[in-house]
Amino acid sequence: MSMEWFNRVTSELQDHLNSICEEYDQIGQMTIDQSAKHPRVEFFVETEGNERDYFCTLLFDPHNEEFYVETFDYEFEQPARIILADIEDVIDAVHDSFHDFINGDSDMFVAVDEVEDDDDEIDNEADYLLEADDGEEYYVGEILEDDDETIFKEVEIEWETPEVTAFQIEDEVEVTYQFGVVSATGNGVLQRVNRYWSEDNEFYKEESTLSFTKEEASTIIAMIASNMDKMSSYEDL
Known part of the structure; x- marks a missing residue:
């Protein structure tokens, strides 16, 4: 059994997804768990209340050295695996799952450059966490008050x-x-x-x-x- 392929893919996966999808770059996150019998990579967005909404789980079979996602075969009425043979297949699977998730909850997420100077929209934007900046709160666009002007603090990390x-x-x-x-x-x-x-x-x-x-x-x-x-x-x- 070898984890070399798992480590190679996971070390590059986030950068690949960020580069091909601006929406994923803004709100998509991933976490790696190597302690399971079949190591996994879970993809999620963080919403109000510090909760996670998961939209994709990649599993890795170390014996066969292959990634897969679990699904259900309705014809045979049993669980099934979709094998992802290379990193392009892995990226496509995560990317498709992300957009299926976003399309199902499209009103939940607003890109920073799409937010207009409207109090309701700004309040909604501030509810969705993105990534760290300086040890405080982290948002897609963090709202700061400066002489009654609302500005968005850019993420610097x-x-x-x-x-x-x-x-x-x-x-x-x-x-x-x-x-x-x-x-x-x-x-x-x-x-x-x-x-x-x-x-x-x-x-x-x-x-x-x-x-x-x-x-x-x-x-x-x-x-x-x-x-x-x-x-x-x-x-x-």
Whole structure:
């Protein structure tokens, strides 16, 4: 069994999707889970209330080294797989699923350059999260008030990786990380998102961001690597 093909595709997938689809670039996100027997890549948009609407799940069979999506064969009345032989097939499958999803909920999403100076439309725009900027709230267009003029704050981070799942217990906790580079300064940004559910099944989301220079990166990596044996795992707590 090999994960080489999985790692190669997932490392390039976000950039390919962003480049071929402006709408996906604005609101589409992905997360990677390698802990499952068949690793998966899930695609979603974030809406009001920090909830995720998933529109596509890619699965990877490490034994056969192939991507697939699950479907249902109504003729034979049983689950079926659609094998995605190369990265172009993978991109097409995700892209088609995204637009099927958007077309079904087209009134939910408004591109930044389509928003007019109308209070109702602006309020609706501010409800939909996009990606991180500086550790605060993150939106497709974040609304700022400046001398009674409404302006949209441009996102300044170029995300170099998708949101990667570092730890997960289903319906309890999920911790993800994402690495990006600040366009204006070239500094690195590591965003941590902790999603968890209370005993009352209430959903919570905590975000934190670490910004650092290239010179600091090697020191951070070395400090973590040399002290990992002193740390406790989640099961030990």
